[in-house]
Amino acid sequence: MYDQGKVVTGLAIFVIILTFPVWYNLGATQHVPKPELPKDVKKCVETSAFMRTSHMVLLNQWRDEVVRDENRKLVEVDGIQYTKSLQLGCMKCHPDRKKFCDECHTYTAVDPFCWDCHFQPKETK
């Protein structure tokens, strides 16, 4: 084999660069998302597991019902009535977008465009 020294050194440098993200983050703890839950309210419209995986499906469904089908009936779960609305419903219990929504959205690199139009409670104060 010709130029054995150069080839082996080159390969070694290549492997080191390739695995850089792995050993650079070695030992560093990842920031685990901890969305801030409302203190006084314990129940949501669905179970936490459902909301965690499918809140966007529910929001889209509510949006279509309200905007397209004119079905603005309140959702009643266990005797509590909820408005089918992000801005006027969800944000009543989860008023802080940064501490609730963005916590997971940033972690999973999801960028929904709800806030281009809908107000957060703080924004209008």
Add this chain to the structure above:
Amino acid sequence: MDVKRRKFLKIAGLSAVAGLGVPSAFTNLLQGEALASSSGQGNPAEGHKPAGGHGGHGEESTGTQYGMVIDIKKFAEHQGLADRCINACHTEHNVPDFGNPKDEIKWIWTDDYAHGFTEHSQYKRNAGLNELPVLLTCNHCANPPCVRACPTQATFKNEVGVVVMDFHRCIGCRFCMAACPYGARSFNWRNPREKYANGNYKFYKNGVNPNYPTRMRGVVEKCNFCPERLAVGKLPACVEATGETKAMVFGNVNDPNSEIAKVLNSNFTIQRKPAAGTKPSVFYII
């Protein structure tokens, strides 16, 4: 290959018969299909029906059709009433005001009679009419051209006959703006959430309604007849602003017992550009 002249002529003859017969059989079939599909279609919107008579004037729409009667003379009696209506609507819906006609967003606005009613004769018309503010808005047509133009069904006619926009679905192609004969639609060239240096939104008269969202850049918007207010038993914001003056009457024009039907029945009203065949649901008492 050995083809005799006799055999060749037979094949040629048969091919000619087939060539003439098959296409006509196909057209018959296709026509049958077209008939079946047109009769099988339900009635999702009045607009899909073939227009009867001249530009769709023949048939009457059925079902609920919300509409509005605007009495222009009442706006002469009550100075500043038109501005109060615009203010009520634009602050309710967080309509931005950039102070620039090129970027203007308008849900309801005023113009003079000559510009609002271009199809009506202006010959020897009384000159005073042009000094009255004529409130113009989306006509919520019974036969809306914008709904047919919209490629994403972001604009659609809902169950109560209101031409509604689903801002989530609008892709900003502006076909609807080209289709609307009344200029009732505005495009968000700029971000409606722009702020002044002092942190205030550039909304109409700085009013912010925290209960209604804004739109985003690249979306078309227009009057929606306040479905969020109708749902809780309120009148549209502009109609509410006219209060007891009865300058604007709102209701179901197809219900003979409604107030608006009685007003329509007892007054001579005109509509904007009736020849366009869109059957506007906003009527004017001049």
